[in-house]
Amino acid sequence: MTRAEFEAELLREGYEIREGEIKPNEHREAHAHGYDARVLVLDGSITLVFGTDRIVYRPGDSCSVPAGTVHEEHTEADGVRYVSGRRSVSPSASLDRSEGDAARAARPLL
Numbered sequence: 001m002t003r004a005e006f007e008a009e010l011l012r013e014g015y016e017i018r019e020g021e022i023k024p025n026e027h028r029e030a031h032a033h034g035y036d037a038r039v040l041v042l043d044g045s046i047t048l049v050f051g052t053d054r055i056v057y058r059p060g061d062s063c064s065v066p067a068g069t070v071h072e073e074h075t076e077a078d079g080v081r082y083v084s085g086r087r088s089v090s091p092s093a094s095l096d097r098s099e100g101d102a103a104r105a106a107r108p109l110l
Contacts, residue, residue: 015085044080
């Protein structure tokens with residue numbers, strides 16, 4: 001999926017588009033967001049950890065992380081630059097999910 005296609009899909013689905021980066025060798029401990037997130041990696045790489053599952057995303061890879069999904073974010077020496085989408089959810093939809101649910105939810109979008 002190209003960046004243009006990704007952004008068009010985000011807009012159709014009600015996401016707010018942002019561009020960002022995480023510096024090299026950054027390690028963000030387990031946390032969850034109060035919004036649905038989708039990410040497309042532009043440069044570098046990022047490893048997302050969901051319980052015992054570690055998934056590496058490289059340029060062109062995308063994923064979806066539903067609100068309330070507990071995860072870690074790790075970059076290596078190359079850092080990561082990405083475009084992302086955020087979409088608000090109702091409070092009841094952002095309850096913490098089990099590790100199994102999180103790993104299934106954050107599978108790559110192909």
